[in-house]
Each structure stands twice: as C-alpha cells, then as structure tokens.
Amino acid sequence: MSRQDIFVFIAASCCAWLAAGQGPREVPSPLQDHPGNIYLEGELVHVLVPPELPSTAVRWRAMDDKGGLVREGELAPSGAGGFNSVDLRELGVGWYGVEFLDAESRRAGWTTAAVLAQLTAPVPADSPVCLDAAASWFAQNDPVTQERFASLAALAGANWIRDRLRWRELEPERGVLPAPTQYDEAARIQTRHGLKVLQVWHDTPPWAEGPGGKRNGPPADLRDVYTFCKSMAGRFHGTVAAWEPWNEANAPSFGGWTIDEICSYQKAAFLGFKAGDPAVTVGWQPIAGANTAGQADGILLNETWPYYDTYNIHSYDWPESYVRLWDFARQAACGRPIWVTECDRGMHVEEGSATGDYSSPHAVRKAEFIAQSYATSLFCGASRHFHFILGHYLEQNGKVQFGLLRKDLTPRPSYVSLAAVGRFLAGARCLGRLTIAGQADAHVYAFRAKPGGEERDVLVAWYQPPGDWDQRGTSRLAWSLPDSLSVEGVYDYLGRPPGAARPQELVSAPVFMVLPSGQSDTLNLEPPKSSEPRTGDASPAVLQLEIADRAVVERTEGWTPQLERAAPCGSTMELRIVVYNFSDREIAGTVAFEQLPEGWSTTQDSWDVRVGSMGREVLATPAQVPAASAEARWIRLKGLFSGTPGATLAFRIYPQEASAGAP
Secondary structure (H helix, E strand, O other): OOHHHHHHHHHHHHHHHHHOOOOOOOOOOOOOOOHHHEEEOOOEEEEEOOOOOOOOEEEEEEEOOOOOEEEEEEOOEOOOOOEOEEEEEEOOOEEEEEEEEEOOOOEEEEEEEEEEOOOOOOOOOOOOEEEEOOHHHHOOOOHHHHHHHHHHHHHOOOOEEEOOOOHHHHOOEOOEOOOOOHHHHHHHHHHHOOOEEEEEOOOOOHHHOOOOOOOOOOOOOHHHHHHHHHHHHHHOOOOOOEEEOOOOOOOHHHOOOEHHHHHHHHHHHHHHHHHHOOOOEEEOOOOOOOOOHHHHHHHHHOOOHHHOOEEEEEEOOOHHHHHHHOHHHHHHHOOOOEEEEEEOOOEEOOOOOOOOOOOHHHHHHHHHHHHHHHHHHHHOOEEEEEEEOOOOOEEOOOOEEOOOEOOOOOEOHHHHHHHHHHHHOOOOEEEEEEOOOOOOOEEEEEEEEOHHHOOEEEEEEEEOOOOOHHHOOOOEEEOOOOOOOOOOEEEOOOOOOOOOOOOOEEEOOOEEEEEEOOHHHHOOEEOOOOOOOOOOOOOOEEEEEEOOOOOEEEOOEOOEOOEEEEEEOOOEEEEEEEEEEOOOOOEEEEEEEEEOOOOOEEOOOEEEEEEOOOOEEEEEEEEEOOOOOOOOOOEEEEEEEOOOOOEEEEEOEEEEOHHHOOO
8 A cells, every 4th residue: 555545544534533523523613604694703794684675675783682773884785686795893792683774764674693702612522501403304405504503503512412313214114224315414414513413213114113003103013123223323323422212202293102112112222222332322212291200100110221321301391390390300310311302491473473583572581591491400410401492493383483593594592592501501510509598589500611611610690580481581689699709700691791790680681600610619509409320231121012902091290291001991901011032142031920900810920931032922911900990000020031131011001981981
C-alpha cells in the first residue's frame, strides 16, 4: 500500500469514526444560510422577508419579547419586484418579532428572529438538556430540512435528540430490510451535528400483526420483535445510541395494550437490542399520562426492571405537580436513570391565528415554562429531559400548539429560552431545592453545571402560584440571595443579563444565577428525589399471555388510560402461556402458577418445559373466572430454567357482570 493510499485510508476511517459519533464534539456553528433567522451574538442579523409579503409593505420594525421597539427602517425592494431581507445589524441575545407595515402603518405581515449566545465549549456528554424533534417525520425524505432541525437543536445546546421511524418501512416483509432509507440518513445527519440520537417507533407491520390484524397491537410472535430489534441495533450502531421499543402503548391511539403485554414486549425488545449491540441504551417504552399505581405494580410484579437501562416517562402537567405525579414512575424505575422523553404543557393558539401561533403574552408564558420544566424535572429525579417538540406541531384540530419553531423554522420565544437552559444547565446535576419559609410557590433549584465549560453552581429561581396559562405571569415575591453568596452573573429566562447584579424579587420568568462552584454547599437544600434501586438479571426466557378472544376495559386514572383484560363473570376461558427462548442453547425447567387469587381455578397449575434456541412453546389451561364481580387481583406465573434467571409473568383479568355489557 502506498503512502497516499495509507493517508486516504486513515482519512476515510477518521471520517467514518466522526460520522458515527465516536469523535469529540465541537462547538456548534450556524448553517451558512441561517435557517429560521437564527444568529449568534456578534453576527450581523439579516431577516428574510416572508415570500408572501404583499407589495403594499413599505417599512419594518423589530420588537423584543415585551413589545419594545428595537430597530426600524424602510423596506428596500429587490430587482425582481419583491423584498429580500432587512438588516437589523448586531443585536443582543434574545427573541425578536419583525413586523412589516404598509403606508398607513397597518401590519401587512410578520416574521421572527433570534440571537443566541455562542456556546464556548462543546455540550457535555452527560448534559440533561435534550430535545424531541421527530425530524424523520417532520421533514420526511427531506435531508435538507432534517439538517436544519439538527443544526437548530445543536445551537440550542441539546445533548440528545429524539426521532421517529416506522417498523413497517424498515421491514416491509419478514426478514426484508431495505437500505438505505431516510431513517439511516437522518440518523447520520443528526450524529454529524454532534447530537446523540434516541429512536422510537409505534407501529407493527401487517405481516407481524397479532389476532384481529390490529395495526398498533402487540405482534403475534415476540420473536419478530427480538429479530427486528437485533437488526436495528446493528444497523444503526454508531448513529442511534438509545432506543425506546414503543411509544405510549397504553393509549388507545398507540395500541391500547395491557401492562402485561407491554412488559412481555419490552423484555423481547431489550434482549434483541442487546444481542445486536450490547453497548446500546435500551429505555422503557414510555407510558401515556402519569404513571399509575396499577402500572407500577404490573412492572414490578413482572420483574421487568432488568430489561431497561433507563426508565422513560412522558409528562404534560404543570411543573409544580411533577413531585407528586412522578411517585409511581420513581418506584418503577428501580434505580435506573429516569429519562423524560416528552414534556410540555399544551397551549391554545391565538383565536383566529392562520399560522397556528400563540398570542404575544402566551408566547412569553410558554417561554417562561421551559426553564421551570427542566429545572423541576431534574429535581424530581430525571437525568435527561426532552422537551416536546422542536418543530411546528398542532393537535386538537389545530387548536393546541407545541412547537418551539414556527412552520418556516423561525423561532418562538420558547426556542430562545431552551437555548438559555442548554447554556446554563450544560452538564447539570441537581443539588437540591431551597425552601423559602411560608412560600410554597417559590422555586429555587441548585445545580452543579458547566456553563461555558467551567464548573459552576447555577441557581434557577422563579415564583409562580398554580393556575392555567391566563392566571400565570402576574405574581411577584420579594426575595434575595443570602449576602454570603458570591454571584458571578445573573441572566433572565432568555439568557440575557438583566442589568441588576442580584435579583430582589422572584416572578414567573425564571432567572439563572451563576455562582462559583461549591457556593450552594452553604445552603440548606432539600435533596433531589431518587429511585430505590433493585437488582436482578435479564432472563433469556420470556413468558407471554395469549387469550384467543382478547377483551379489554379502560379504567382511566386522571388522564392516564389504563387498559385491563376483562372476561364475563363465571365464564371459562383458556389461558395460553407462551414460553420463548431467546438464548443460543436449549432451556429446560418448569412453569407454574405462583399466585392465583381466590375464586379463580385452573385445570393445570404447572408444566415441565423444554424449549430450543429461539424456540416458542405454548402452554394452555382452562381457567374459571369468579362468578361474582370483584376487583381484579394479580395472577402470576414463574418459569424456572436451569442455568438462567427466572422468568416471570403477571397479569390481571377483570370479571365483568353481564349487565355491564361487552367490554
């Protein structure tokens, strides 16, 4: 091999190494065309004029988040008869609304822009600030826009980014795995921008559908799940660092699974991923709504905790309710890191808005929410927090907006506040919460973080009594830091230095106070919430319940849908227990009922079992459902196989009175 060949080989290897996310991170820079009118401090800001702006527009004015005038000028027509851009020159960190006015000073159109602080150090690998973007779906088969999403996420200081894929597209037929696809390209793009990718899906291909051909139901054969996950772990090695094997399966819109179905599926998926890439992170598939006692019981009774590296949850509640509502999630986490992979609070768009935007006051309230949400989440036990969502996204017939960006990628104020969180909570670890006597609505959270790459203590503080969006943003509380604390800098919710060296009051808009490292040690802090660890090993044997006539009843707790199996009182039903062996050798042992509630009876209570490598055996017994309607109790089976950890299956079936109708 010549010297030139060697050089080319080394260069290609280094490029592959960097593209796979193995190399060191760099400080992100904007793309050349500054998508979304988003700039870094010190750059000249050129705001693109919306292409639909009418020719009647003659001048422009730029305003800050409070409506204060920042710049104004005359519009200069381009040679083609339209307008190109307006020059705002250098602007400080912040969000800016740009209005275009006609000769009568009436608004003819508008757009937005932002200036972010330049990160002075790469985002730490352990930073909790993450972001859901779903770029593969928001920019389907559009790598240019996918790259813009990735760039804007990186500029905001995101560590991880969450995407979406479809199983049916990556495996349209059993064993057929076409390549390349848009998902491969999107993962490479996001990795190239220094982002770690978390991937998720929530569809079952037609060839794998369970009884009844339910599109989003559990697959008929969990070996298909195992095989798919194994192939995906290998295929995306180096570009997808973590996986969620489903999304909100308890919600009817995402499948409507029972907790035992979720647990059995999780086990097969985990084993498949680890067979494909032992180093990949496998998260618990997050539940829709707040975790409930019944769901936590199901996860623990099924001994599921060895089958997830992180316990992932979603939250769409107010930050002040996280402590209470996340109790059962912390129980189910069993000491695993908690990742909040979707989080926001829905807000209605302004009435009559053709662009799906908030009113100006509401846009500010949503921006204030961002730091409140991240800071509270980390105190409540989260180690990674993903805001939902980067791109323009409407629900409830276009009435509720979630996006940090507008449809043309221009920013809402909440995008700028996310960048402030990414900057000041880079690599943050929560130290605790400072309690202010008699002020339960005052929130002061302390972190050890690396703003600017140097270890500092950072306090995030605000005052906000509970209330809906219209009740927020008006309260104030006189408060100041103890005089004994040194303060290096104070910044507002958008990351701007507000002028005062030390705040004398708290309002709904959070402030970031940067202190020398160790200063918080002098404060009497309530420690962050934690999860009690449990030990255990994953078994290659997985048990699954099959019932020919699958019937469920929904028992909603709060806004958490909780699907439960159901059967008529006094009926006889066949329970089919499927035993899978996901190891490379035969397993032999017994499967037996470990717990059978009073009133239930089965014809057979144990089986001798022998299952070959990647085999599947079905054990069946008639079961008598109690004659009288009663609250369901857990039925539990245990599989004991020589040389492997035990396998557990727990489920419950609600006896239904005939008068209740078909479930």
